[in-house]
Each structure stands twice: as structure tokens, then as C-alpha cells.
């Protein structure tokens with residue numbers, strides 16, 4: 001099932017709204033990072049820059065075929081070999097990766113979903129102990145140019161509660177990711 005309010009505006013506009021480099025820096029992604037799983041590649045906005053900077057592969061999934069095709073095409077055109085993009089309903093079927101296969105998982109702009117705890121559990125399952133689930137979302141304490149309706153937009157404290165329910169460590173504070181986002185790193189416990 002396509003998660004509610006998860007459609008995308010035009011690519012050029014979407015990519016003016018995010019400081020992708022700053023966000024990937026804030027989570028510490030670099031050459032020492034192994035494989036990463038991503039729920040919802042969208043246009044590959046994070047997928048491609050992430051793949052460029054890590055040592056492992058980015059396994060990314062989207063329920064929308066156009067998004068998968070776009071991400072595959074952009075990776076090919078940019079000569080980025082370590083992106084595996086697949087059409088998949090992650091809510092219904094999980095990531096399809098082995099348990100603990102990845103160093104990290106990305107849940108970016110997606111936790112306004114109907115079943116956030118189920119998504120956090122699915123992400124936790126594919127990350128090895130000591131790894132982390134990286135979450136970003138639109139702030140609701142300021143007016144933002146995009147983002148899901150305020151009544152379903154998750155706040156940092158809600159995400160931390162859901163993370164506890166999903167068996168993730170929610171011990172690190174949320175960080176601001178200007179101009180419009182916040183982020184939380186959720187630890188997969190040993």
C-alpha cells in the first residue's frame with residue numbers, strides 16, 4: 001500500500017528543499033559505512049549522493065515504478081555502480097534483505113505513514129546491532145513550503161516513542177537540519 005501523502009512534487013523543486021550534503025554529513029555517512037537500506041528512493045535525491053560517499057551498496061525500494069526507473073537512470077548516467085533500486089511495497093513485504101545485513105537504514109520523509117512502528121521495526125530488522133536507523137522529517141514548529149498535513153506530521157518526541165516501541169534506542173536528541181527538517185539517529189541495540 002502506498003503510504004498516505006507520499007506523492008512527490010516535480011524533481012527540480014523537491015531538490016531545492018533539502019540540504020542533502022548537510023543531512024548526510026549530520027548522520028556521519030562516509031567511506032567506512034557499509035551497506036545501507038532506504039525506504040522510498042523517490043527521485044534518488046539521497047540515494048545517489050549517499051552511494052557516492054559510502055563503501056557499501058545502497059539497497060533502495062519504492063512502490064512507485066516511475067521513481068525506481070528515475071533512480072536507476074540517474075545512477076547509470078552518473079556512473080554510480082553501488083545502487084540497487086527495486087520496486088517493492090516495504091510496508092507489506094519488508095525490505096527483503098537478510099536480518100542485520102546493513103550498517104544503517106534511511107526513513108526519510110516517510111514516518112507520517114499509517115503504521116510508523118511497523119516501518120521502524122522493518123528498518124531495525126535489516127540493520128546490524130550497533131548500527132542505526134536515520135530518520136528525517138519536516139518540522140512542524142515552523143511554516144514549511146512542503147510536507148504532509150500538520151495533523152499527521154510526526155514530531156521528534158513521537159518518533160522517539162515509536163522507536164522505543166520498535167525496539168530501537170531513542171537516546172540521542174533530535175537535530176535541526178536546515179532549512180526545513182529535523183533528524184534523529186535511532187540505535188539498533190546489541
Ligand SMILES: C[S@@+](CC[C@H](N)C(=O)[O-])C[C@H]1O[C@@H](n2cnc3c(N)ncnc32)[C@H](O)[C@@H]1O
Pocket residue numbers: 001002003005006007008039040041042043044045046061062063064067088089090091092108109110
Ligand atoms: C515523500 S517521498 C520521499 C522520497 C525520499 N525518501 C526523499 O526524501 O527524497 C516518499 C516515497 O516513498 C514511496 N512509498 C510510499 N509508500 C511506499 C511503500 N509502501 N513501499 C515503498 N515505497 C513507498 C513513495 O512512492 C515516494 O517515492
